[in-house]
Amino acid sequence: MNPMPGTTPSVEVTLENCDQEPIHIPGLVQPHGALLAFDAGGRLLYASATAHAVLGTTLPALGETLAAHHLGAVPEVHAALADARREAVPGQPTHLEVRWSGRSFDLIVHAIGDLVVAEFEADVQDAAARGEFALAAHRAMGRLKRQADIEGLLRVAVSAVRELTGFDRVMAYRFRHDDSGEVVAEDKAEELELFEGRRYPASDIPAQARRLYLINTLRLIADVGTAPVPVLAADGVAAPLDMSHSVLRSVSPIHIEYLRNMGVAASMSISIVIDGRLWGMLACHHRRPLQVTYPVRMACDVVAQVLAANVQTLITRERAREAENAAQLRARVIEAALRADDLVAALAPLAQDLAAAIDAQALVLAQDGRLLVHGELAHEVAADLVRGLRELPEPHEDVLATQALGRHVLPASLAAAAGWCGLLAMRFDAIGGGWLVALRREQIETIHWGGRPEKEYVPGPRGPRLTPRGSFEVWKEEVRGTSAAWTGAQQALAHQLLDELVRATAARMAELNRARTELLAMLGHDLRDPLQSISMAARVLEIGGPGATGAPGSRIGQRIQSSSNRMARLISQVLDASRMQTGLGLDINRRPIDLARLLDDLLDEGMVAYPGVAVRKERPDSLQAHADPDRIAQLFGNLLSNARHHGLPGDPVMVRLQADGDAVVFQVANRAPPIPPELIPNLYSAFKRHTAGNDRNKGGLGLGLHIAQAIIQGHGGEIEYSYEDGSVVFTARFPARPPDAPAA
Known part of the structure; x- marks a missing residue:
C-alpha cells in the first residue's frame, strides 16, 4: 500500500493559486469515520488509514477483492455495494444503518466514475433521539410551507436547523450580485455575539469551493482540532480519489485556520441552490466538537431543499409579475412609438x-x-x-x-x-x-464586514502565504460614489x-424616407405651375404683348407676384422643416412690431391670392409686441392656410387677434367636422401619415402646423387645438414681450 497521490502537497497556497487549490482530491478524511473505495470488480483500491480501527472488523487488503467474510459478513453491506456497482447514479448516495460486533454504523454509498465509495460513520444517536428529531423535522416542514416571504422562510430555516442539530449558532447567508455574502437571519445561543447584518467578501469562498457546494450540498466538520487521516491507495494506483461527493472529505487547511480564528470547533454548511446557482447557505457553528449523525444531516438537507423550493416559488412569482408588467409597458411603448411622428414627445407620458x-x-x-x-x-x-x-x-x-x-x-x-x-x-x-x-x-452605504475584507499574507520560506483573517470583529466601511x-x-x-x-x-426612418420621396415629387409638381406662369409672363413682357404695360396691378404682374410667393412659401417650409429635423431649430430675431398692421397686410395679400375665401376679423387698432415679424407672419399665414384648406366651402374663416394681459392671443376658426381623436397626438408633427392622399389638401406637405408650433415655442408660447360650436379652432398664445426685451 502507499499514500494516495496528492496527500502531501509541496506548494503553498498563495494569491496566484488559491482558486486552483485541489480541494476535491485532498487525499485525507476526517477521523470520525472510515472510507473504502472499490473498483467494478470489487477490488479495494483506496482505504482510509484508520479504517480497521474505526470499523473493528475484517477488511480486504488494498488490492484484494471483497469476500463474503469481510465487513462483518453483514449481507446488507455486501448487497448495498453490489447494487451500487450495478445501478448507482453517480453523485446520488444511498444510506442504510448496519450493525456488527454490537456497534451501529451509518453506511453511505455513492458511485464516482468506475468506483464505488463506501463511507462508515459510527451512530451516536439513540432511538429516542431519532424519534424526537423526526417530529422536529416534520414541524419544520410545516412551518416553512406557511411562510409568505423570503425573510420568513430564512428565519424559520435557521431556527429549525438549530433545533435539529444543537449547534450554538445557525446563520442564513445570502449571496449578493458581487458574490459577497450577508448574514440575513440568525438563531444563536444567547451569550454569543450577533452576526446578523454582517457581510463577508466573495474571497471567503473561492471558486472551487463554490463548485463543491453545488455538487455536495451538505458538509460537516465534526472537530476542527483533530488531525485528518490519510487515504491509502493500492500499489499501482496513480490517480487520486475524487472525493467531491464524499461526506468524510477533509477540509482545506486555510478553511480550518479560518474557523479557528472565529473560535469555531465544529461547523456544518448546507447549500441553498436555486436555478443551478449557489443562492445562499445555512452556516452552522459550535464552540465544541459536534458530530451530527447522517440522518439528522439529511433532514437538514431536506429542510434546505424545501426552503430553496419555496424561495424559488416566490422568486418565480415575482419574476412573473415583473415580466407581465414589463410586457404591458413594452406594449404601450411599442404602440406610442409606432404611431408617433416624434418619439421623444410620444414617450413623454410614459416616462414615469x-x-x-x-x-x-x-x-x-x-x-x-x-x-x-x-x-x-x-x-x-x-x-x-x-x-x-x-x-x-x-x-x-x-x-x-x-x-x-x-x-x-x-x-x-x-x-x-x-x-x-x-x-x-x-x-x-x-x-x-x-x-x-x-x-x-x-x-x-455603511457595510459591517466580519473583519477586514482584504486577504492577509504572512511571509514564509516560499514567499507570502495566504492566511485567513485573524480577527472577525466588525469592521465598518463607508462606500461612496456608487448606486x-x-x-x-x-x-x-x-x-x-x-x-x-x-x-x-427603423420604421419611422423608413416612413420618413417615403415622405421625403413624396415631398420631392410634390415639390416637382407644385413648383411646375408657378414656374410656368412666371415663364409665360416673362415671355409676354419680353415681346411686349398685350398687358405688358399698363397700370400697376396688371394681371401679369399679379400672376408673377402670386407665383413667386407660392414658390417662396414652399421652399421656405421645406428649409424650415429641414432645420428642425436636424436639430438646428428656427432663427428668431425679435424687434418691436405692430401685430395688427402685420395681420392686415397678410389678409390683404390673401384676398388677392384667394378671392373666393371670405375672412372675418376681429383685432384692435394697434397691438405692439416684441417679436420676429417674418416668423409671426409665417405663423399667421400657416394657420390661415390650414383653415382655408380644411374649412367647409363657402363658410368664412374667423380670425381674432387680441391682447390678454401681457400675452398676445391669435385665434383662427373654420367651420368643419372635428379632427379625429387618433390624429390629434400628431397634429404638429412633420410628414404626418394622414397628410398624403388628403383630398382636402392635396398639395399639402404636412409642415404648416409643425412649423407654426416651432415658431410659437420659439417665442415662448404655445398653440392649442379645440372644437367649439361646429368650428375647428387653433389658438396661439405667446408673451407680447420677453423678459429681457426693452420697454416699449
Missing part, C-alpha cells in the same frame, strides 16, 4: 412608468436634438450626459450599465458631480443620437426596450 419599471430616480430621452428629462435632474446635466454618451469611442455596447458613473463610463460628466452614480443607458438610434438613459442617485446595482431583470427589460425602440426608429 418607465422610470418605475427600471427603478430609476430620473429618466432622459434624447433624439435628433430633442431632450426630455423626467425626475429631479437638471436639464444642463442631462444634456452633458447625452453629449458624453454620444462622444464615447466605438465600439461600445448599445446598453451600458454601471453603479459608478464617475469611475467607469464618463469621468468628466456633470451627472457624477451632481450625485448621479447609477446609469443604465440604451442607444436606440446611432444616426439621430437616440438614447434612453435611466439614472440612480448615489447610495451611501444600488441594476438587477438582471432590470437589465433584461432595458434590452427589451432597446429592441422595441430600435424597431420603432
Whole structure:
C-alpha cells in the first residue's frame, strides 16, 4: 500500500493559486469515520488509514477483492455495494444503518466514475433521539410551507436547523450580485455575539469551493482540532480519489485556520441552490466538537431543499409579475412609438412608468436634438450626459450599465458631480443620437464586514502565504460614489426596450424616407405651375404683348407676384422643416412690431391670392409686441392656410387677434367636422401619415402646423387645438414681450 497521490502537497497556497487549490482530491478524511473505495470488480483500491480501527472488523487488503467474510459478513453491506456497482447514479448516495460486533454504523454509498465509495460513520444517536428529531423535522416542514416571504422562510430555516442539530449558532447567508455574502437571519445561543447584518467578501469562498457546494450540498466538520487521516491507495494506483461527493472529505487547511480564528470547533454548511446557482447557505457553528449523525444531516438537507423550493416559488412569482408588467409597458411603448411622428414627445407620458419599471430616480430621452428629462435632474446635466454618451469611442455596447458613473463610463460628466452614480443607458438610434438613459442617485452605504475584507499574507520560506483573517470583529466601511446595482431583470427589460425602440426608429426612418420621396415629387409638381406662369409672363413682357404695360396691378404682374410667393412659401417650409429635423431649430430675431398692421397686410395679400375665401376679423387698432415679424407672419399665414384648406366651402374663416394681459392671443376658426381623436397626438408633427392622399389638401406637405408650433415655442408660447360650436379652432398664445426685451 502507499499514500494516495496528492496527500502531501509541496506548494503553498498563495494569491496566484488559491482558486486552483485541489480541494476535491485532498487525499485525507476526517477521523470520525472510515472510507473504502472499490473498483467494478470489487477490488479495494483506496482505504482510509484508520479504517480497521474505526470499523473493528475484517477488511480486504488494498488490492484484494471483497469476500463474503469481510465487513462483518453483514449481507446488507455486501448487497448495498453490489447494487451500487450495478445501478448507482453517480453523485446520488444511498444510506442504510448496519450493525456488527454490537456497534451501529451509518453506511453511505455513492458511485464516482468506475468506483464505488463506501463511507462508515459510527451512530451516536439513540432511538429516542431519532424519534424526537423526526417530529422536529416534520414541524419544520410545516412551518416553512406557511411562510409568505423570503425573510420568513430564512428565519424559520435557521431556527429549525438549530433545533435539529444543537449547534450554538445557525446563520442564513445570502449571496449578493458581487458574490459577497450577508448574514440575513440568525438563531444563536444567547451569550454569543450577533452576526446578523454582517457581510463577508466573495474571497471567503473561492471558486472551487463554490463548485463543491453545488455538487455536495451538505458538509460537516465534526472537530476542527483533530488531525485528518490519510487515504491509502493500492500499489499501482496513480490517480487520486475524487472525493467531491464524499461526506468524510477533509477540509482545506486555510478553511480550518479560518474557523479557528472565529473560535469555531465544529461547523456544518448546507447549500441553498436555486436555478443551478449557489443562492445562499445555512452556516452552522459550535464552540465544541459536534458530530451530527447522517440522518439528522439529511433532514437538514431536506429542510434546505424545501426552503430553496419555496424561495424559488416566490422568486418565480415575482419574476412573473415583473415580466407581465414589463410586457404591458413594452406594449404601450411599442404602440406610442409606432404611431408617433416624434418619439421623444410620444414617450413623454410614459416616462414615469418607465422610470418605475427600471427603478430609476430620473429618466432622459434624447433624439435628433430633442431632450426630455423626467425626475429631479437638471436639464444642463442631462444634456452633458447625452453629449458624453454620444462622444464615447466605438465600439461600445448599445446598453451600458454601471453603479459608478464617475469611475467607469464618463469621468468628466456633470451627472457624477451632481450625485448621479447609477446609469443604465440604451442607444436606440446611432444616426439621430437616440438614447434612453435611466439614472440612480448615489447610495451611501455603511457595510459591517466580519473583519477586514482584504486577504492577509504572512511571509514564509516560499514567499507570502495566504492566511485567513485573524480577527472577525466588525469592521465598518463607508462606500461612496456608487448606486444600488441594476438587477438582471432590470437589465433584461432595458434590452427589451432597446429592441422595441430600435424597431420603432427603423420604421419611422423608413416612413420618413417615403415622405421625403413624396415631398420631392410634390415639390416637382407644385413648383411646375408657378414656374410656368412666371415663364409665360416673362415671355409676354419680353415681346411686349398685350398687358405688358399698363397700370400697376396688371394681371401679369399679379400672376408673377402670386407665383413667386407660392414658390417662396414652399421652399421656405421645406428649409424650415429641414432645420428642425436636424436639430438646428428656427432663427428668431425679435424687434418691436405692430401685430395688427402685420395681420392686415397678410389678409390683404390673401384676398388677392384667394378671392373666393371670405375672412372675418376681429383685432384692435394697434397691438405692439416684441417679436420676429417674418416668423409671426409665417405663423399667421400657416394657420390661415390650414383653415382655408380644411374649412367647409363657402363658410368664412374667423380670425381674432387680441391682447390678454401681457400675452398676445391669435385665434383662427373654420367651420368643419372635428379632427379625429387618433390624429390629434400628431397634429404638429412633420410628414404626418394622414397628410398624403388628403383630398382636402392635396398639395399639402404636412409642415404648416409643425412649423407654426416651432415658431410659437420659439417665442415662448404655445398653440392649442379645440372644437367649439361646429368650428375647428387653433389658438396661439405667446408673451407680447420677453423678459429681457426693452420697454416699449
